[in-house]
Amino acid sequence: MAGPRPELEAWQDPSAAPLVEIRNVTKTFGEHYAVDDVSLSIYPGEFFSLLGASGCGKTTLLRVLAGFEKPDKGSVLIGGHDVTGLPPYSRPVNMMFQSYALFPHLSVADNIAFGLRQDRVPRAEINDRVADMLRLVKLEGYGGRKPDQLSGGQRQRVALARALVKQPQLLLLDEPLGALDRKLREHTQFELVNLQQRLGITFIMVTHDQEEAMTMSTRMAVMNEGRIRQVGTPSEIYEHPNNRFVAGFIGAVNQFEGRVVDQQGDTLTVHSDDAGAELRVRAQHDVIPGTPLAVVVRPEKVRIFAEPPPPCDNGLTGTVEEIAYLGDVSIYHLRIAGGALVEAQLTNRARRGAAPLSWGDQAWVCWNADDAVALLE
Amino acid sequence: MPSPFSSKGVTRLGQALRRRLRLGQGAVAGIPLLWLTLFFGLPFLIIARISLSEVVIGLPPYSDLLSWAEEGALQLRLNFANYMLLWQDSLYFDAFTNSLRIAATATLACLLIGYPMALGITRARENLRIPLLMLVILPFWTSFLIRIYAWIGILKGNGLINNFLLWLGVIDEPLALLHTDFAVYLGIVYAYLPFMVLPLYATLSRMDASLLEAAADLGCRPVCAFWRVTVPLSMPGIVAGSLLVFVPAVGEFVIPDLLGGPDSLMIGKVLWTEFFNNRDWPVAASVAVALLALLVVPVLLFERSREKEQDA
Numbered sequence: 120m121a122g123p124r125p126e127l128e129a130w131q132d133p134s135a136a137p138l139v140e141i142r143n144v145t146k147t148f149g150e151h152y153a154v155d156d157v158s159l160s161i162y163p164g165e166f167f168s169l170l171g172a173s174g175c176g177k178t179t180l181l182r183v184l185a186g187f188e189k190p191d192k193g194s195v196l197i198g199g200h201d202v203t204g205l206p207p208y209s210r211p212v213n214m215m216f217q218s219y220a221l222f223p224h225l226s227v228a229d230n231i232a233f234g235l236r237q238d239r240v241p242r243a244e245i246n247d248r249v250a251d252m253l254r255l256v257k258l259e260g261y262g263g264r265k266p267d268q269l270s271g272g273q274r275q276r277v278a279l280a281r282a283l284v285k286q287p288q289l290l291l292l293d294e295p296l297g298a299l300d301r302k303l304r305e306h307t308q309f310e311l312v313n314l315q316q317r318l319g320i321t322f323i324m325v326t327h328d329q330e331e332a333m334t335m336s337t338r339m340a341v342m343n344e345g346r347i348r349q350v351g352t353p354s355e356i357y358e359h360p361n362n363r364f365v366a367g368f369i370g371a372v373n374q375f376e377g378r379v380v381d382q383q384g385d386t387l388t389v390h391s392d393d394a395g396a397e398l399r400v401r402a403q404h405d406v407i408p409g410t411p412l413a414v415v416v417r418p419e420k421v422r423i424f425a426e427p428p429p430p431c432d433n434g435l436t437g438t439v440e441e442i443a444y445l446g447d448v449s450i451y452h453l454r455i456a457g458g459a460l461v462e463a464q465l466t467n468r469a470r471r472g473a474a475p476l477s478w479g480d481q482a483w484v485c486w487n488a489d490d491a492v493a494l495l496e
Numbered sequence: 497m498p499s500p501f502s503s504k505g506v507t508r509l510g511q512a513l514r515r516r517l518r519l520g521q522g523a524v525a526g527i528p529l530l531w532l533t534l535f536f537g538l539p540f541l542i543i544a545r546i547s548l549s550e551v552v553i554g555l556p557p558y559s560d561l562l563s564w565a566e567e568g569a570l571q572l573r574l575n576f577a578n579y580m581l582l583w584q585d586s587l588y589f590d591a592f593t594n595s596l597r598i599a600a601t602a603t604l605a606c607l608l609i610g611y612p613m614a615l616g617i618t619r620a621r622e623n624l625r626i627p628l629l630m631l632v633i634l635p636f637w638t639s640f641l642i643r644i645y646a647w648i649g650i651l652k653g654n655g656l657i658n659n660f661l662l663w664l665g666v667i668d669e670p671l672a673l674l675h676t677d678f679a680v681y682l683g684i685v686y687a688y689l690p691f692m693v694l695p696l697y698a699t700l701s702r703m704d705a706s707l708l709e710a711a712a713d714l715g716c717r718p719v720c721a722f723w724r725v726t727v728p729l730s731m732p733g734i735v736a737g738s739l740l741v742f743v744p745a746v747g748e749f750v751i752p753d754l755l756g757g758p759d760s761l762m763i764g765k766v767l768w769t770e771f772f773n774n775r776d777w778p779v780a781a782s783v784a785v786a787l788l789a790l791l792v793v794p795v796l797l798f799e800r801s802r803e804k805e806q807d808a
Contacts, residue, residue, distance in 0.1 A: 234714030
C-alpha cells in the first residue's frame, strides 16, 4: 500500500453504517407541515446539530426521534432497527429537555436514579452509577438537594446526568444551553463537547444559535420551513453554502443577484445590476449563459483599500457609509455604484497599518473569485 | 407656610398616605378576623359554656355556671357529666365512629371517582375543559336539599331505579335502596364529589406536561408515570380534596336523615335529636364541641403538610 489511507470521517465512508436513519419523514399539525419529507443519516460518535429559527421543525424532528411524535409518513431507524412505531419508553434513546423537566418531588440523586429504578437495576449498582454521574457533572454533594434548591446551571447538569445515566446509544438535546446566561453558556459548550468525546455517545442537538452549532458540532443540518436546506460540517456550511437561505442564515454575507454571461474553464463571469459590474466567481458546475444566480461573499473575505488597489478578480468602488468598531474587528459599509451595500471586515490589527478611512471617503473593495460562491438555488 | 408641593409637604403627604395604607391593610385583615370572632368565636364560647352546664326544665333549658353561694361568694359550677356521658354511653361513641367510618369511606370513594374525572378534564381538548368544569359545578345551582330529595325519588320503592329494573324484568319486587347505608354513601359521594374534583383539577392542570414525557423517556410506561410522577405531584390536591369532603361529611345531618335508615347513626343526626327532640342542650352542646375537637386534628395535619410543601 502506498502510504497510510487518509482517515475518513464516518459520513464520508461509504461502508460505515449510520446509527440514525431518518427516511422521508413528514409530520403535519393540521394544515401546517412541521417536518416536510426529511431524510438524514447520523453516524455513531457524531455531535450533530439541527439548526434553524423557531418554527422551522427542528424540535419536531427531535421529538420524532425521541418517540413523542409519530411521523405521518416515513420511518426512523436507530441502530438498523425500525423504531417508527415504538413508544418513547422502548427506545434506546434519552432526551435532555429544554425545560430540563426535573421531577420537583425528587432529590437530585433520585432524579438521576429514576430511569435505573425503572429498569430494576440492583440498588448498590444504582448508587454507584448515580455517584459516578454526580462526579461527571461536578455535582458531588448535591445528591440530597431538591431541584428548586439548585441554580440554573446546576439544574442543567442534573438534567444531563439523568439523560446519560442509562448509557443511551443516542442522546437528544433540546436547546441544552438555551436557559443559561452567556458566560456560562460558552463554558458549558466546551464541557459538553468534551463529555461527548469522552463518552463516545452520539449527540443530536437542537439549537437556534448558529455560533453554538458551529462550535460544538461535527456536522449540522440547517432547517427552514420543515425542510433540511443543507447538511455539512460547520466549515462546509459556512464556506460553501449551497443555497441563498443557508448563505443568509449563517453569518453575514454580501449577496449580488445577476446572470451568467460567460464561462471560462471553472470561472464564471456574472453580470450583476446590484453590483453595477461584472463579477467573477468559481463555478461548481457548468452553467448555461443567461442563468440567474447569486454571487455570495463573506465580509471577512472582502479587502478594503483607501486607494485604487492592484488589479484583482473583483474590484468595486464606492463611498464609506458606516464604520463599526467591534473590538477585534471593524466593519465597513460601502455604497457602490449599483446601489448595493458591500460589507467588508477588517481585523483591527490590519486596520492599524492601513491608510485611515473615514465616513464619506471613497474606498475600493476587492475579493478573489475563489472566495465567492455562486448560488443557483 | 409649606405648600403641599414643597419637598417637606410631599414627605408629610407621603407619610400620611403610608399611614392610611397601613390602616387599610389592618382593616383588610381585621374584617375577616372580626367576622370570625362574631360569628364563630362567640357562638362557640356560648356552646362550650352550655356544654358545661346541667339540663333544667325552664328557659333557657340549662343551668347557670355562676351562682351566688352563701356568704355572698360567687360559685362556679362546671358540669363535666355531659362529656362523661359521651364517653360512657355507647350510643354517642358508636355514632362518632360510625360517622368517621362513613365519612372516610365516602372520601375514598370520592377520590377514586374524582381523580379520573379531574385527570380526564386536564387531558381533554382545551376548548372542552371549561364546559366540563362547568358540568362539575352545575349541581350547585340547585338547592342542596332539593337535590337530596331528588335522590329519594330515584331510590324509593316505586322510584325510577326500581321501576326501571321491574320493567326490565331483572327483579320481581322492589329493592330496598332508600333508607340504607348504601343510600347514605351514595348521597355523600354525590353531594361532595365537586369538592374533590376541583382541588384535584387545580393541582393536575398546573403540572408540567414535559415531566410525563421525561418519565416516558426514562423508560416509564404510562401507568408507571402515573404512580411515580402524577400521583406524588398531585398530593396537595389529594389532601385538600379529601379534607373538603371528609370534614363536612363527618358532621353531615341532612343526607343520613333523608336517605339513611333508622340504624344509619351519624353524629350530626344525634346532635339534632338531642337539641330538638330531647331538648337536652348541654349534651347536644358537648357533642358539638367534641365533634369540633375531632375535626380540628385533620385540618391541623393538612396545614402542617401545606407548610412543609411551601418550605420545600
